[in-house]
Amino acid sequence: MIHTPICDLLGIQYPIFQGAMAWISDAKLAAAVSNAGGLGVIAAGGAPADLVADQIKRAKDLTDKPFGVNVMLMSPNAGEVAKVVAELKPAVVTTGAGNASAFAKMWIDAGIDWIPVVPSIAVAVKSVRNGARAVIAEGGESGGHVGELTTMCLVPQICDAVNVPVLAAGGIGDGRGIAAAFMLGAVGVQAGTRFLVARECGVHQNYKNKIIKTKEIDSVVTGKRLGHPVRSLKTPFARKFLQYEYDSSITNEQLEELGAGSLRVAAVEGDNENGSFMAGQIAGLVKKEQSALEIITEMFAEAEKILHRAEQWVK
Amino acid sequence: MLDKLIGVLRDYKGDENFVITPDTTFEELNLDSLDIMDLVMQVEDAFHCGEINIDKNVKKVSDLLRLIIDAQ
Numbered sequence: 001m002i003h004t005p006i007c008d009l010l011g012i013q014y015p016i017f018q019g020a021m022a023w024i025s026d027a028k029l030a031a032a033v034s035n036a037g038g039l040g041v042i043a044a045g046g047a048p049a050d051l052v053a054d055q056i057k058r059a060k061d062l063t064d065k066p067f068g069v070n071v072m073l074m075s076p077n078a079g080e081v082a083k084v085v086a087e088l089k090p091a092v093v094t095t096g097a098g099n100a101s102a103f104a105k106m107w108i109d110a111g112i113d114w115i116p117v118v119p120s121i122a123v124a125v126k127s128v129r130n131g132a133r134a135v136i137a138e139g140g141e142s143g144g145h146v147g148e149l150t151t152m153c154l155v156p157q158i159c160d161a162v163n164v165p166v167l168a169a170g171g172i173g174d175g176r177g178i179a180a181a182f183m184l185g186a187v188g189v190q191a192g193t194r195f196l197v198a199r200e201c202g203v204h205q206n207y208k209n210k211i212i213k214t215k216e217i218d219s220v221v222t223g224k225r226l227g228h229p230v231r232s233l234k235t236p237f238a239r240k241f242l243q244y245e246y247d248s249s250i251t252n253e254q255l256e257e258l259g260a261g262s263l264r265v266a267a268v269e270g271d272n273e274n275g276s277f278m279a280g281q282i283a284g285l286v287k288k289e290q291s292a293l294e295i296i297t298e299m300f301a302e303a304e305k306i307l308h309r310a311e312q313w314v315k
Numbered sequence: 316m317l318d319k320l321i322g323v324l325r326d327y328k329g330d331e332n333f334v335i336t337p338d339t340t341f342e343e344l345n346l347d348s349l350d351i352m353d354l355v356m357q358v359e360d361a362f363h364c365g366e367i368n369i370d371k372n373v374k375k376v377s378d379l380l381r382l383i384i385d386a387q
């Protein structure tokens with residue numbers, strides 16, 4: 001059995017978070033992951049506060065286990081969503097890019113564990129000073145918005161810099177990834193891409209099929225020019241975006257416009273031409289649709305085996 | 316205080332002769348958002364001040380200086 005401080009901190013069986021995925025990870029997926037023993041996370045994305053409130057209430061109906069909500073700080077609704085979260089008190093709130101310090105105190109006062117995703121030591125240290133109970137060190141292998149560093153290099157350096165539990169994210173898709181993350185000093189992991197194909201995940205079937213077919217070289221980072229790079233699959237949309245990005249006759253405003261709403265087009269409509277199919281580099285090893293429970297138990301059974309086996313190399 | 320801040324910034328850039336005035340922008344300093352978070356932490360430590368929250372309105376060295384004064 002694998003049991004780490006993050007299990008005790010949050011009262012979960014397996015030290016794994018299902019990473020928030022805007023437009024995708026709703027109450028149903030989050031509850032399924034939590035019922036399976038991990039921590040499911042509802043993505044607020046750009047949604048209005050009342051919709052997020054409905055999702056939190058729904059998740060509470062679907063599970064009595066702890067779950068989390070991810071507040072997207074760059075959303076124009078962030079302030080309202082942050083308040084609703086403080087009122088409805090999910091066990092955990094995670095945050096991504098942006099400054100959460102305006103809300104952190106409100107959440108902590110409400111008894112919610114705030115666990116930010118951090119791309120650098122400075123952000124991690126600052127967050128811990130502001131009361132973060134743990135941090136998620138996310139490398140640029142991941143799907144969605146990405147940072148500069150790789151998981152391999154970021155995780156150990158964050159572990160050295162803070163005295164709270166560290167979860168590793170970015171490129172973790174099976175038990176080997178979990179074992180590796182533990183070797184780097186993490187005591188838990190967050191996975192997004194692997195959960196895209198969970199049976200309980202409501203993303204469009206075209207999206208799932210694409211993930212299952214994907215090879216290791218099929219993802220690309222776009223949006224560097226705009227200062228918020230995103231990793232997605234090399235679809236016609238991503239190729240077009242990349243081409244525009246290197247075209248100086250296209251303005252940043254035009255680029256922003258092209259990108260706006262493109263994840264929804266992929267996730268909800270399954271539009272192969274115009275959608276942005278965000279996914280991580282690890283998509284290449286995701287081969288089948290499984291239930292959240294199967295995903296989690298399989299990953300941890302493998303991790304356990306590998307961690308035992310690793311000892312053979314120590315003479 | 317300005318001199319001290321300029322010192323921290325020069326130190327951060329690793330260039331003692333970098334010309335920095337109150338009107339120098341972060342863009343001119345060639346710092347990305349991760350650099351700025353990192354720099355802010357060093358500034359907080361150097362000035363022993365409270366938390367500095369950088370937002371979109373902070374564009375120049377003088378803006379940062381104002382935040383430091385507020386945080387002290």
Ligand SMILES: Cc1cc2nc3c(=O)[nH]c(=O)nc-3n(C[C@H](O)[C@H](O)[C@H](O)COP(=O)(O)O)c2cc1C
Pocket residue numbers: 018019020021022024043044045070072095096097117138141142143144145169170171172173190191192193194277278279280281282
């Ligand atoms: C389609 C998609 C959407 C995502 N949306 C969000 C989001 O809204 N907020 C967030 O903090 N992270 C978001 N992420 C990042 C995940 O929560 C997670 O950290 C990441 O997927 C981990 O890396 P992996 O994809 O290699 O497993 C998203 C990732 C994907 C693939």
